[in-house]
Amino acid sequence: MSELTTERSWLDLPASHVFGLHNLPYGCFVTRSDDRPRVGVAIGDHVLDLTAAAARLLPEYEQLFTQGSLDRLLAAGGSAWSSVRCAVRAWLTDDRVRPVIEPLLIPVAEALMRLPFTVADYVDFYASECHATNIGRIFRPGSDPLPPNWKHLPLGYHGRAGTVVPSGTEVVRPCGQHQTPDGEVVFGPSTRLDIEAELGFVVGTPSSLGTSVRLDAFSEHVFGVCLLNDWSARDIQAWEYVPLGPFLGKSFATSISPWIVPLAALDAARVRPPTRDPQPLPYLDDTEAEPWGLDVRLEVLLNGHVVARPPFRTMYWTAAQQLAHLTVNGASLRSGDLYGSGTISGPEREQRGSLIELSWNGTDPLVLPDGSRRTFLEDGDEVVITATAPGRQGTTVGFGAVRGTIVAAAG
Ligand code: CA
Numbered sequence: 001m002s003e004l005t006t007e008r009s010w011l012d013l014p015a016s017h018v019f020g021l022h023n024l025p026y027g028c029f030v031t032r033s034d035d036r037p038r039v040g041v042a043i044g045d046h047v048l049d050l051t052a053a054a055a056r057l058l059p060e061y062e063q064l065f066t067q068g069s070l071d072r073l074l075a076a077g078g079s080a081w082s083s084v085r086c087a088v089r090a091w092l093t094d095d096r097v098r099p100v101i102e103p104l105l106i107p108v109a110e111a112l113m114r115l116p117f118t119v120a121d122y123v124d125f126y127a128s129e130c131h132a133t134n135i136g137r138i139f140r141p142g143s144d145p146l147p148p149n150w151k152h153l154p155l156g157y158h159g160r161a162g163t164v165v166p167s168g169t170e171v172v173r174p175c176g177q178h179q180t181p182d183g184e185v186v187f188g189p190s191t192r193l194d195i196e197a198e199l200g201f202v203v204g205t206p207s208s209l210g211t212s213v214r215l216d217a218f219s220e221h222v223f224g225v226c227l228l229n230d231w232s233a234r235d236i237q238a239w240e241y242v243p244l245g246p247f248l249g250k251s252f253a254t255s256i257s258p259w260i261v262p263l264a265a266l267d268a269a270r271v272r273p274p275t276r277d278p279q280p281l282p283y284l285d286d287t288e289a290e291p292w293g294l295d296v297r298l299e300v301l302l303n304g305h306v307v308a309r310p311p312f313r314t315m316y317w318t319a320a321q322q323l324a325h326l327t328v329n330g331a332s333l334r335s336g337d338l339y340g341s342g343t344i345s346g347p348e349r350e351q352r353g354s355l356i357e358l359s360w361n362g363t364d365p366l367v368l369p370d371g372s373r374r375t376f377l378e379d380g381d382e383v384v385i386t387a388t389a390p391g392r393q394g395t396t397v398g399f400g401a402v403r404g405t406i407v408a409a410a411g
Helices: 050-057 059-064 071-076 078-093 095-104 129-139 215-221 234-240 263-269 319-327
Strands: 026-031 034-043 046-049 105-107 112-114 122-125 156-158 164-166 175-179 185-189 197-203 222-229 254-256 297-302 305-308 338-340 382-390 396-407
Touching: 034 050, 046 050, 046 078, 046 095, 050 059, 050 078, 050 095, 059 071, 059 078, 071 078, 078 095, 078 263, 095 105, 156 319, 175 234, 197 297, 197 319, 215 222, 215 319, 222 263, 222 319, 222 382, 222 396, 254 396, 263 382, 263 396, 319 338
Parallel strands: 122 338, 164 254
Antiparallel strands: 026 034, 026 112, 034 046, 046 105, 122 156, 175 185, 197 222, 197 338, 222 254, 297 305, 297 382, 382 396
16 A cells, blocks of 8 residues: 655644554544444544544445444454555545544543453563563573573463453552562562563454464554553562463453554564574574564653663564464464563663563662662552654654553452
8 A cells, every 4th residue: 555644634733743644543432421432543632533434434344343443443354454544544634524524533632542452362472582581691590591492483372361451451469379589388469560561463364273374474464563561470470480381470461552553554664673593494584574573662651750761673573473473383363363572672771671670680679760769560650651663754653652550459
């Protein structure tokens, strides 16, 4: 699809706006005066009510939006994604339809954002070499920080789809078993509650059981990208994860941002991923393929202070390789499948996407500008993750934010 970003919207947005015509992310919302869920597209400081706009101007796709979630759009596949995106751009640039569209623009502050789609299956990966190396150094000092399989396959686990929650949902401090430093096994609220700054990839087009999705079919299946915070209780996780991997230490909540940025908006953000050594097996070898590294720059804020700026472009495995690996055994995809990239950490201290790395397992507390100190999260702490990426012709693509506040463990 050809996208001319020189086109101007009658909204007369500044070219620097992160929600300009070049972005057009999708979400779901209600308002205080109208609690019917609707699909929206972010444009400037407004949300276009796409459910209402399609009913008036796009009858062939109207049914995709009547549910008020992205589920049907996700399932409709690439040609529908392209047609709808084209139509929205046309409406916002054509003065003749302005009288129809303008009344359907809702100030962003009035839109109460909901979970944008029904999460089918949820998988989380472990694809940042810097993150995996840091974790290895913390937990296995003196030995090779990366497990022997790490550079041969994108490691991951199947998580809990039902506890993926929209940005703004309070996170109740989880309780569970953990082992104290002197070896006693106890039960209680986690005292090592952490974040993991990640991107989430949203699957639209399903695949059939018994088939696999090749690297070059990535963009046929993946609709778009959101921000994801994989809340993690390190004490519960450390006690339970051998030998089967993460379980209750992560399944209590995973937060995602309200806006799904379409892959089509990220063309200018694509970059070559880092060189892989050893060369991956053929189904994962993207040396000759179109690159799917992404220059997405995240920011992690703790109580309003930036504590990290993780660079997604440093990720060792791309989302295309993760999808190829996820399906190489013939496991099928469903519309609404969500997979997390894994914690994003760069080589510098201020690029680490988790508190366990930022505080080096609690031994080197973060000191915030207000003088407060943190190793892990305290009740009342608010974490916000935001991100931007380069857009076409010098524009910037915004991802919005995923936020969550910790509340005390249930009594
Ligand atoms: Ca994770």
